[in-house]
Amino acid sequence: MSDLAQGSGETSTAASGAAVDIRGLSKTYGGRTVLDALDLALQPGEFAAIVGRSGCGKSTLLRHLIGLEAPDAGDILVDGAHQGNLVHVARIMFQESRLLPWKSVLANVGIGLSGDWKAIAAKTLDAVGLADRAEDWPHVLSGGQKQRAALARALAHAPRLLLLDEPMGALDALTRLEMQRLIENLWLERKFTALLVTHDVGEAITLADRIILLEGGCVARDVQVPLARPRRRGARDFAALEAEVLGWIMSVYAGYI
Amino acid sequence: MTTSADAPSLQDGSGNPASHPPRCEAGDRTPRGRILRLLQGLLPQTLPWCFPFLLLISWQIGSMAGWINPRILPSPLEVFVAAFRLTADGELQDHLAVSCMRAFTGLAIGGGIGLLLGFATATSRLLENLLDSSLQMFRAIPHLALTPLVIIWFGIGEEAKVFLIVCGVAFPIYLNTFHGIRAIDPQLVEMATVYGLGRRALWRQVILPGALPSILVGVRFSLGVMWMTLIVAEAIAASSGIGYMASNARELMQTDVMVLSILLYALLGKLADVFARRMEHGWLSWRSEYAGAAT
Numbered sequence: 001m002s003d004l005a006q007g008s009g010e011t012s013t014a015a016s017g018a019a020v021d022i023r024g025l026s027k028t029y030g031g032r033t034v035l036d037a038l039d040l041a042l043q044p045g046e047f048a049a050i051v052g053r054s055g056c057g058k059s060t061l062l063r064h065l066i067g068l069e070a071p072d073a074g075d076i077l078v079d080g081a082h083q084g085n086l087v088h089v090a091r092i093m094f095q096e097s098r099l100l101p102w103k104s105v106l107a108n109v110g111i112g113l114s115g116d117w118k119a120i121a122a123k124t125l126d127a128v129g130l131a132d133r134a135e136d137w138p139h140v141l142s143g144g145q146k147q148r149a150a151l152a153r154a155l156a157h158a159p160r161l162l163l164l165d166e167p168m169g170a171l172d173a174l175t176r177l178e179m180q181r182l183i184e185n186l187w188l189e190r191k192f193t194a195l196l197v198t199h200d201v202g203e204a205i206t207l208a209d210r211i212i213l214l215e216g217g218c219v220a221r222d223v224q225v226p227l228a229r230p231r232r233r234g235a236r237d238f239a240a241l242e243a244e245v246l247g248w249i250m251s252v253y254a255g256y257i
Numbered sequence: 258m259t260t261s262a263d264a265p266s267l268q269d270g271s272g273n274p275a276s277h278p279p280r281c282e283a284g285d286r287t288p289r290g291r292i293l294r295l296l297q298g299l300l301p302q303t304l305p306w307c308f309p310f311l312l313l314i315s316w317q318i319g320s321m322a323g324w325i326n327p328r329i330l331p332s333p334l335e336v337f338v339a340a341f342r343l344t345a346d347g348e349l350q351d352h353l354a355v356s357c358m359r360a361f362t363g364l365a366i367g368g369g370i371g372l373l374l375g376f377a378t379a380t381s382r383l384l385e386n387l388l389d390s391s392l393q394m395f396r397a398i399p400h401l402a403l404t405p406l407v408i409i410w411f412g413i414g415e416e417a418k419v420f421l422i423v424c425g426v427a428f429p430i431y432l433n434t435f436h437g438i439r440a441i442d443p444q445l446v447e448m449a450t451v452y453g454l455g456r457r458a459l460w461r462q463v464i465l466p467g468a469l470p471s472i473l474v475g476v477r478f479s480l481g482v483m484w485m486t487l488i489v490a491e492a493i494a495a496s497s498g499i500g501y502m503a504s505n506a507r508e509l510m511q512t513d514v515m516v517l518s519i520l521l522y523a524l525l526g527k528l529a530d531v532f533a534r535r536m537e538h539g540w541l542s543w544r545s546e547y548a549g550a551a552t
Contacts (some may be wrong), residue, residue: 066451067451068447068450068451087451087453091451091452092451094444094448096444098444098445098447098448100445100449100462100463100466101543101544102466102467102469102541102543103462103466103543111449111452111454111462112449112452112453112454112458137542137543139543139544139545153452157452157453
């Protein structure tokens with residue numbers, strides 16, 4: 001954790017994003033192939049979104065990247081150097097906030113930090129707009145506030161790569177829009193590399209530079225999103241792209257039924 | 258596009274809980290309103306004492322009217338006089354101190370053993386396989402059944418009583434520690450590991466606080482077992498302590514002292530329970546059911 005701990009001590013928000021190169025990542029559970037020699041490269045500071053129907057291996061991929069699962073085969077390179085997983089450069093946000101109920105919001109954000117963790121945690125809480133809830137217990141926060149605290153917890157480590165495992169999947173529509181805007185702003189400001197897993201195509205197009213369709217454990221499609229930010233859902237080119245991506249997912253899905 | 262500019266608008270959307278509007282009664286400054294408010298404030302504290310107080314009064318009236326034979330059940334006043342007499346002798350304090358010493362020594366040793374065994378079996382599959390079924394078998398033995406054997410082993414010294422209490426309290430704490438640790442949300446443990454917590458930090462920040470509610474349930478249960486075991490052990494094999502005082506009083510037909518001993522046990526049990534509640538309120542203030550109680 002030393003490199004992350006040092007990174008978190010920096011006051012500069014311009015921590016550069018990590019370049020990630022995943023090569024031939026494979027995983028089989030009891031004869032079922034979940035990741036099939038998956039290749040994926042992320043540019044520094046890029047925001048990529050992975051979409052796909054449920055069970056396509058998108059959450060499994062993130063769990064392998066963060067080191068919660070060990071792959072059967074494959075290689076992960078960070079800035080050209082071999083790494084077993086990304087736990088030393090990345091932080092992950094889960095679909096559930098996973099805040100420790102016995103720690104205050106501030107202490108939750110400061111988890112795993114060393115040194116002057118209180119100051120770092122307080123600053124990051126302020127960045128997600130929760131400065132006044134620092135001393136509260138997590139159970140009094142709303143769902144959206146809990147996820148914002150979880151985002152602060154991830155960003156407090158100043159990660160060079162942020163993994164987002166459907167962090168807005170359980171939020172209501174309005175809170176989800178707020179959360180998307182918050183993530184986009186923090187990403188623009190801090191310039192980390194981001195990898196978002198989502199089942200919401202609109203969310204992927206709102207946030208990502210690049211949309212990756214995962215199917216059968218490998219990358220089926222990989223397209224750039226040429227839209228200017230901030231993106232508006234109502235816009236014509238947005239809607240066209242959304243329809244196209246949905247079309248891919250549905251056509252792949254149709255092949256299975 | 259700074260986040261600080263966006264933050265306030267996000268915050269407004271989340272809706273902070275509004276402070277309660279002042280109640281209408283608070284403005285009621287008439288004497289009647291004041292008395293009502295005073296009664297409302299006192300009621301939650303006085304209500305639990307109503308029943309014991311009524312019982313005591315009717316018991317005293319019954320004794321004074323001659324409905325209750327004083328040789329079978331002395332009046333509360335007589336019990337009070339006995340308590341006063343024994344306290345003046347210094348006898349009561351000595352017995353109390355000896356009993357408490359035994360009880361808490363047993364709790365500390367037995368609780369420690371239960372806690373360590375619980376930690377060991379909950380964190381290691383190997384140790385669970387090795388120990389758990391044996392422990393479950395041992396747990397099925399009522400520990401008081403060991404009393405005759407324990408007297409042969411240790412005589413009627415302190416060891417016998419402490420040993421019995423150790424046997425009694427270790428299992429509730431063991432079981433609850435084991436289940437407390439096993440019931441911790443694995444998602445939280447996952448989060449802690451990917452957020453860079455080492456083994457020690459994981460224990461201190463996640464596993465121990467997560468298991469604490471369950472461990473405290475075990476402690477409360479153990480406190481009950483502790484007093485019960487002490488009564489039996491002291492009544493059967495002792496030369497001091499409240500249990501000895503009670504069985505000695507039986508020999509001498511001192512019903513007032515016998516009733517006093519029983520009341521003392523009730524009081525000690527209640528005190529232990531209050532103590533356990535305090536621990537829960539202090540350590541588990543993060544739980545919604547204790548919200549505001551610790552402050």
